[in-house]
Amino acid sequence: MNRFRTSWDRRKFLLAAGLASTVGSLRPNNLYGAYLADKHGESYRALGVRPLINAAGTYTTLTGSVMSAEVRDAMAEASRYFVPLIDLQLAVGERIAKMIGAEAAMVSCGAASAITLATAACITEGDPDKVRLLPDTAGMKNEVIMVKSHRMGFDHAARAAGGKIIEVETPEELEKAINEKTAMLFFVHIFEHRGKINRNHFIAAGKRHNVPVFNDAAAELPPATNLTAILGEGFDLVGFSGGKGMRGPQASGLLIGRKKLIEAAHKNNNPHSDTIGRTMKVGKEEIMGLLKAVEIYHKRDHDHDQVQWRGFMERIATMVNEVPSIDTEVYIPGPGGHPLPYLRVKWDQRKVGLTYAECFKKLQDGEPRIDVNNKDTGLELASYNLFPGEERIVGMRMREILLAAAKRA
Numbered sequence: 001m002n003r004f005r006t007s008w009d010r011r012k013f014l015l016a017a018g019l020a021s022t023v024g025s026l027r028p029n030n031l032y033g034a035y036l037a038d039k040h041g042e043s044y045r046a047l048g049v050r051p052l053i054n055a056a057g058t059y060t061t062l063t064g065s066v067m068s069a070e071v072r073d074a075m076a077e078a079s080r081y082f083v084p085l086i087d088l089q090l091a092v093g094e095r096i097a098k099m100i101g102a103e104a105a106m107v108s109c110g111a112a113s114a115i116t117l118a119t120a121a122c123i124t125e126g127d128p129d130k131v132r133l134l135p136d137t138a139g140m141k142n143e144v145i146m147v148k149s150h151r152m153g154f155d156h157a158a159r160a161a162g163g164k165i166i167e168v169e170t171p172e173e174l175e176k177a178i179n180e181k182t183a184m185l186f187f188v189h190i191f192e193h194r195g196k197i198n199r200n201h202f203i204a205a206g207k208r209h210n211v212p213v214f215n216d217a218a219a220e221l222p223p224a225t226n227l228t229a230i231l232g233e234g235f236d237l238v239g240f241s242g243g244k245g246m247r248g249p250q251a252s253g254l255l256i257g258r259k260k261l262i263e264a265a266h267k268n269n270n271p272h273s274d275t276i277g278r279t280m281k282v283g284k285e286e287i288m289g290l291l292k293a294v295e296i297y298h299k300r301d302h303d304h305d306q307v308q309w310r311g312f313m314e315r316i317a318t319m320v321n322e323v324p325s326i327d328t329e330v331y332i333p334g335p336g337g338h339p340l341p342y343l344r345v346k347w348d349q350r351k352v353g354l355t356y357a358e359c360f361k362k363l364q365d366g367e368p369r370i371d372v373n374n375k376d377t378g379l380e381l382a383s384y385n386l387f388p389g390e391e392r393i394v395g396m397r398m399r400e401i402l403l404a405a406a407k408r409a
């Protein structure tokens with residue numbers, strides 16, 4: 001095993017970073033060195049896939065988030081024994097529900113799977129004959145009402161269960177659209193600001209017509225309060241991604257809500273065969289990993305996280321600001337964004353002779369690879385997935401790229 005091998009490029013980089021002393025002593029008692037070694041990702045490199053420093057965000061395509069050691073341990077421990085999977089699903093669901101004050105909970109294979117299972121639950125109401133037929137919903141109530149501006153790639157997950165999406169744009173249209181074929185109202189938390197229909201309209205309409213209301217809150221942690229607050233507002237079902245804000249296994253999600261609906265979702269879920277959910281298997285490792293992640297998230301000091309994240313962004317800003325004519329702003333996004341510190345770095349692209357896209361590419365192509373968001377308004381960095389120390393590497397590399405361009409200009 002050659003995890004601790006240091007490539008020439010990497011050594012050169014660490015020398016430049018003033019971190020060379022850690023290279024020669026990658027021992028467990030050198031926390032930063034051990035961390036770098038651990039982050040080195042040799043097994044990925046052996047495949048020609050380069051691991052990265054994630055200053056972009058909890059994007060599934062960049063593998064969401066990184067699990068804590070406790071979650072990794074919980075998964076490894078779970079992997080060693082046989083267990084009746086249905087019993088485990090039910091027991092963990094009960095434990096999580098109790099912890100966060102929900103009527104019921106279920107571990108799914110990601111938030112997208114939570115959408116499919118919520119839809120399947122609302123369409124079938126657990127009727128075994130209907131469960132077997134999905135996604136064929138002929139003769140069943142199968143209409144799923146969405147705000148038009150909430151449509152997104154992930155609504156495929158509702159269609160996958162046989163849901164037929166009905167679009168509405170105003171509270172009046174919502175009221176008119178509900179009929180005896182309506183199975184579910186489907187709200188997307190992050191898009192609330194986009195439409196004329198807010199969460200209260202949706203919840204009230206569901207209550208008036210006795211139709212379950214689902215909220216896709218996949219990436220809405222933080223704020224940590226959302227884990228309980230969204231359900232408390234009156235939604236019947238809420239879905240979260242396990243592998244984003246909660247830092248659980250990437251292939252896990254959480255569906256919480258009314259007991260009857262979660263029971264119906266469970267009947268559509270694996271390991272039951274002949275169900276729509278059988279293709280979205282959740283293993284014992286993911287179930288135990290997510291349980292641990294929820295436990296940790298529930299009792300975590302979230303204020304401390306915010307302070308640390310702001311520190312990351314401010315340190316990068318200070319380093320980048322050493323280059324003349326670079327503007328930086330540490331900010332917390334408003335509606336439609338995630339409430340945690342971000343950093344915007346912008347400059348006059350013509351004057352500096354470097355476009356945002358070129359800088360973005362240099363960051364990706366360098367060693368270590370660094371991912372940020374390339375926007376029209378500048379480069380945007382998210383603090384959430386940075387580990388202590390990585391902000392120095394990001395700041396240094398950005399300063400280096402910008403300084404070189406500024407010198408040429």
Ligand SMILES: *Cc1c(COP(=O)(O)O)cnc(C)c1O
Pocket residue numbers: 060109110111112113154188190216217218219240241242243252253
């Ligand atoms: C990420 C995301 C999902 C899917 O989450 P997974 O856990 O990757 O399945 C669904 N909906 C929204 C709004 C998301 O941001």
